[in-house]
Amino acid sequence: MKDVESRILDFRFGCVCCGGGRVSRRMKFVAFSIILAAVHIVRADEKPVMKAVVAHEYGAPEVLKFEEVPQPKPKEDEALVRVIASGVNPADPLTLSGKYAREFGTHLPLIPGYDIAGIVEKTGAKVTNLKAGDAVYGYPTFGGGWAEYIAVKQWEVAAKPKTLNFAEAAAVPMGALTAWQALVDTAQLQPGQTILIHGGSGGVGSFAVQIAKTRGARVIATASTANQDLLKQLGADVAIDYTKTKFEDVAKDVDAVLDPVGKETLARSYAAVKKGGIIMSLVARPDPAECAKRGIRAAAISVHPDAEDLAEIARLIDTGKIRPVVTDVLPLSEAIAAERQAETHHTRGKIVLRIAEEPTS
Numbered sequence: 185m186k187d188v189e190s191r192i193l194d195f196r197f198g199c200v201c202c203g204g205g206r207v208s209r210r211m212k213f214v215a216f217s218i219i220l221a222a223v224h225i226v227r228a229d230e231k232p233v234m235k236a237v238v239a240h241e242y243g244a245p246e247v248l249k250f251e252e253v254p255q256p257k258p259k260e261d262e263a264l265v266r267v268i269a270s271g272v273n274p275a276d277p278l279t280l281s282g283k284y285a286r287e288f289g290t291h292l293p294l295i296p297g298y299d300i301a302g303i304v305e306k307t308g309a310k311v312t313n314l315k316a317g318d319a320v321y322g323y324p325t326f327g328g329g330w331a332e333y334i335a336v337k338q339w340e341v342a343a344k345p346k347t348l349n350f351a352e353a354a355a356v357p358m359g360a361l362t363a364w365q366a367l368v369d370t371a372q373l374q375p376g377q378t379i380l381i382h383g384g385s386g387g388v389g390s391f392a393v394q395i396a397k398t399r400g401a402r403v404i405a406t407a408s409t410a411n412q413d414l415l416k417q418l419g420a421d422v423a424i425d426y427t428k429t430k431f432e433d434v435a436k437d438v439d440a441v442l443d444p445v446g447k448e449t450l451a452r453s454y455a456a457v458k459k460g461g462i463i464m465s466l467v468a469r470p471d472p473a474e475c476a477k478r479g480i481r482a483a484a485i486s487v488h489p490d491a492e493d494l495a496e497i498a499r500l501i502d503t504g505k506i507r508p509v510v511t512d513v514l515p516l517s518e519a520i521a522a523e524r525q526a527e528t529h530h531t532r533g534k535i536v537l538r539i540a541e542e543p544t545s
Contacts, residue, residue: 233254275358401439459480
């Protein structure tokens with residue numbers, strides 16, 4: 185492109201210097217028109233670019249690069265969303281490491297980001313429930329949120345909660361969907377039942393505590409000393425400091441357990457569930473033999489995008505029954521630092537990356 189433009193300048197300069205010479209005005213005009221046409225062709229072929237955080241190889245957070253990449257072009261059943269903010273999840277480092285690449289369906293180069301909030305720029309011909317200008321939030325199945333633009337399926341997003349700004353909304357989708365699908369769809373939690381929620385101050389746990397309360401359940405939740413106050417603010421009936429108290433000494437005969445920790449925490453949780461109850465794990469598959477021996481059900485929880493679930497979660501947010509917990513909002517350029525924090529699995533609520541400034545209207 186620059187080379188073509190420099191040729192135009194050279195041509196113009198040559199015409200001035202030669203003072204006309206033996207080159208006719210018509211020849212000059214034809215030559216200039218040809219070069220100008222070439223410029224338009226080059227510009228037509230240029231693809232719009234965007235800033236994004238990209239991994240060209242699997243590994244630690246340091247493999248992430250902040251660079252310019254082609255802007256996605258939405259298909260007929262997709263919408264192009266200008267991303268305002270994107271959440272950071274505890275599972276992100278696992279995806280980035282490549283450990284679960286096959287299970288998660290990820291490919292290189294990889295743009296992380298499984299929580300988004302933004303504005304629809306344009307829609308494909310087959311998109312019926314979204315239009316340009318809509319404020320949306322959602323969970324793109326294969327990531328891509330850590331960028332200025334993303335193409336999404338219409339069932340991956342829903343209208344953004346009106347009472348939240350974009351950064352707050354970006355903290356909701358994946359964590360809230362995981363909690364909702366575990367408690368409502370899998371456990372079918374009922375009023376009067378009791379649930380034990382491990383990691384109640386985390387990205388999933390903080391939503392699980394609140395969703396369980398909207399279902400009329402009694403909630404026992406665990407967290408560190410520093411997060412006991414948050415558990416109570418979220419509505420937990422019993423808050424357990426796992427650094428000082430064994431949860432199994434307090435939680436007995438519960439109807440359900442939600443475990444985002446695994447290992448020893450999962451192993452000790454079987455005894456807390458009453459016969460006929462259910463134990464759900466986000467990070468491991470509960471032991472079938474142990475569950476059969478105790479007469480309890482088991483489920484390995486995974487999450488999927490669902491526009492209807494997102495719409496119901498937004499309704500609960502706008503009626504004041506659920507709220508996200510946002511620890512920090514960082515610029516996109518701080519993605520490596522955010523990913524390092526996610527690796528610790530001790531984030532209070534969620535960290536959000538700001539991609540663009542909040543719209544003023």
